[in-house]
Amino acid sequence: MQLSHNDENKFSLSRFESMLKTNDVLFFDSAEFEDIINYYLENGKFALAKKAVKLGLAQHPTSTNLKLFKIEILVFEDKLDIAESMLSELQQLESSNEEVYIQKAQILSKRDLHAKAIQVLKMALDITLDPAEIYSLIGMEYLFLEDFENAKFSFMKCLEADEEDYSALYNVMYCFDFLDQKKEAIAYLNMYLDKNPYCEVAWHQVGKQYFDLKNYEKALSAFDFAIISDEYFIGAYLEKGKVLEKLGRYHEAIENYRLTLELDDPTSFTYLRIGKCFEKLGLNELALKHYKDCVHEDPLLDKGWIAITDFYIKKKNFQKALYYINKAINIDEDNVLYWKRYAKINNRLKFFEEAEKGYKKSLDLGNYELETWIRRCDILIDLGEFDTAIKNLNQAVEFYPNTAEIEFRLAGLYFSENEGEKAYFHLNRGLKLDAEYYIVIEELFPNVFNRKSVKQIINSFINLS
Structure with missing residues (x-):
């Protein structure tokens, strides 16, 4: 019975792996070695591919294709000088071999010489029988250069040569999307x-x-x-x-x-979307069930935990919302979306110290929204921690340098700390930026607002009844 090509490959692989285990030396023709190496490279078995190349060249030292596989592995390992030296020798003997140009382009690409890599690949187009592969490689080099128009054109040429190359189609669409x-x-x-x-x-x-x-x-x-x-x-x-x-x-x-x-297999995303649909339909129990299925399927999906938390916030069940956001934080304590909700929920529950902790953690994790700075400041004011509140706002000024909400709070804080010069400076600055925000002082610092000098300054910008 004659073996099919696929069966021959499996037989060659079996023999090769048996040889490795027993240390026996068996003979394979060069085509068998090529199939074995290709199989290992495609399946990510890099160490076995290297062994096959070494043994293949020992048995077939003049094989061009085996040498090219060795060069490909050297390029992968970033041993570019050795690979380039081997390639130069090979190019003198195999100047019409497209793989020589492909590997040369790979070396240039690894050295960030993408324009030169494209020139080499265009030379390969003149001799290749498979232009689709070359156009695809050219397209990738243009992507490295962020030249999306030429990348798009190259992937289109790839599709002209091979209409079923869906990876090229996705790349064309990526270029269209990037170019809007x-x-x-x-x-x-x-x-x-x-x-x-x-x-x-x-x-x-x-x-x-x-x-x-x-x-x-x-x-x-x-x-x-x-x-x-x-x-x-x-x-x-x-x-x-x-x-x-x-x-x-x-x-x-x-x-x-x-x-x-x-x-x-079910995915967390699917459960999440079904839950959202049920919630829109007012079928709350079914919505909640699917949100819980979502986080069971993928406990690290923040959108799942946020959906459950927001579900309970809408129901004004802040205790349950706090329970679930705490579960989420225990799983991923570096998720800023969790800490923002943790702060807001604790604020609603009047757990001000915990709320302040949540806002501070949000800031530490890079959430520099104005609202986060302001809410943390207002809680610190309620807690009587004026020094920390001032430090918080002085950091906020670096991100929001001309913001009346910040200036009026700083004015109130400095008045409360008996630092009149700084207080008047920020009061005047706030009034120049947006006098309507004087209400911040009225609400947060009523004692400061009732000072005669403060009212006079405010009246100079806005008429109070």
Whole structure:
């Protein structure tokens, strides 16, 4: 019985791995070594690929393809000088071998010489039998240069040579998206679909473009065509569900999301979206159940914990909201979205010290929104920690240098600390920026507001009744 090529590969692999275990030396022809090395590289078994290259060159020292595999591995390991030296020798013997140019371009690319890499790859185009691969590599080099127009053109040429290269199609769309050319992207996809009317990937991409343009009816039609082209295309069902949500057709959205659960393993994202739909329908128990399924499926998905927390905040059940945000923080204590909610919930519960801790942690994690600085300051004022409040606002000024809300608070704090010169400076500055915000002093520092000198200064900017 004659073996198929696939069976031969499996047999060669089996023999090779058996040889490694027993230390016996078996003979393989160079083509067998090439298949073995290619298999290991494609499956990420790098150490075994290196062994196969070494043994292959020991048995076939003149094999060009095995040398090229060695060069590819050297490039991967960043041993660029050695790889370049080997490649120079090989190029003298194999000047018409496209792989020589590809590896030379890879070396140039690794050295951030992307324009030169493109020149070399264009030379390879003159001799290649597979222009799709070369155009794809050229496109990637243009992406490194952030030249998205030329990258887009290269990936389009790749698709002309191989219409089923969906990675190239995704790259074309990436370029269109980066260039914010949504209408042009739709025109290109329609042209592509004229030749490939049952390409589910292209229909899916058309749908996403229309979704971004808020043309939900056309997006829905595109996702329907994607599903007609491939009834097992999970991405199309998910995107269709999102469109139906936007159209307020929540029951239909749930049906589409549930179909994905039947087609593949459940995902936290699907449970989250189903929960959102049930919440919009007022079916709170079902919404909560799916939010809990979401965080059970992926405890690190912040949107799941936030959905549960916000659910209870809307119900004004702040104790339960606090319970769930604490669970979230225990899982990921560096998530700023958790700490922001932790602070707001504690503030509503009048746990001011905990609320201040939450706002401080939010700031420490890089959440420099004005609201965070202001809310922390107001809590520190309530706690009587004026020095810390002043330090907090002086940091805020670095990010928001001309903000009346900050200036009036600083004025009130400095008056409270009997630092009149600084207080009057910030009061005047606040009034010049926006006099209407004098109300900050009236609400937060009533004793300061009732001072005759303070009222006189404010009256000079605004008439008080």
